[in-house]
Amino acid sequence: MSASHRLAAAPASRSTRAGTHLWVAQRVTAMILAIAVVVHLVTILIAVRGGLSAAEILARTQGNGAWFAFYVVFALAAGLHGAIGLRGIAAEWLGWRGRGFDLAWLAIGLVTGLFGIRAAYGLFA
Amino acid sequence: MRPDPRPRTHPTYVAFLVHRISGLLLALFLPLHFWALSRAIAGEDALEGFLRWTDSGTVKAMETILVVLLAAHLAGGLRVLALEFLGWRSAQKTMVAASAGIAFATGLLFLLNVV
Numbered sequence: 001m002s003a004s005h006r007l008a009a010a011p012a013s014r015s016t017r018a019g020t021h022l023w024v025a026q027r028v029t030a031m032i033l034a035i036a037v038v039v040h041l042v043t044i045l046i047a048v049r050g051g052l053s054a055a056e057i058l059a060r061t062q063g064n065g066a067w068f069a070f071y072v073v074f075a076l077a078a079g080l081h082g083a084i085g086l087r088g089i090a091a092e093w094l095g096w097r098g099r100g101f102d103l104a105w106l107a108i109g110l111v112t113g114l115f116g117i118r119a120a121y122g123l124f125a
Numbered sequence: 126m127r128p129d130p131r132p133r134t135h136p137t138y139v140a141f142l143v144h145r146i147s148g149l150l151l152a153l154f155l156p157l158h159f160w161a162l163s164r165a166i167a168g169e170d171a172l173e174g175f176l177r178w179t180d181s182g183t184v185k186a187m188e189t190i191l192v193v194l195l196a197a198h199l200a201g202g203l204r205v206l207a208l209e210f211l212g213w214r215s216a217q218k219t220m221v222a223a224s225a226g227i228a229f230a231t232g233l234l235f236l237l238n239v240v
Contacts, residue, residue, distance in 0.1 A: 082152030
């Protein structure tokens with residue numbers, strides 16, 4: 001068996017696989033955010049005209065299932081995307097690498113996303 | 126390992142730095158943003174109280190910077206996705222310039238609407 005065949009047949013290490021999964025998650029969330037951030041920026045530009053008020057924001061979001069669903073997806077994607085991005089920077093600048101750090105960043109991403117969903121629920125309920 | 130031969134003054138290196146720094150700042154800002162929005166859980170008055178705090182010129186200036194960072198990260202991210210998934214390797218300098226233009230135009234629009 002040639003060296004290249006041995007290399008191809010060798011199972012990917014846990015760390016490599018986790019890295020691949022996180023890379024895919026980073027790109028998928030980036031694609032979701034590409035649309036969500038455009039919607040968010042347009043909403044911001046419209047909403048700030050004439051000043052922001054709580055009544056105006058709540059009139060748009062309270063009881064509106066479509067906005068709530070949008071913000072649930074947005075918050076989760078943003079939380080995960082941010083945490084995976086920080087993981088890359090921490091690995092490069094601080095040398096924080098390995099499965100333990102990967103799991104910690106994933107947990108931070110999910111908790112941040114859930115924190116955002118909680119806020120979105122506050123605007124919806 | 127061979128050092129990267131591309132000069133650090135190249136527009137794509139500047140774009141990489143902008144994408145990284147904007148991403149870092151936005152990721153750190155995100156929990157604060159969610160906390161601010163969660164004021165609504167405590168009621169309309171709590172959210173209104175927070176929004177009136179944001180009326181100051183300093184906060185509006187910081188909001189404008191955040192909008193520019195978000196637009197820059199979005200436009201720069203679209204350039205990276207196009208490079209990775211569509212293989213758009215040509216006209217990189219143009220795409221970097223377009224990203225910067227989108228970021229500043231969005232910031233300017235925000236400033237014109239918010240002031």
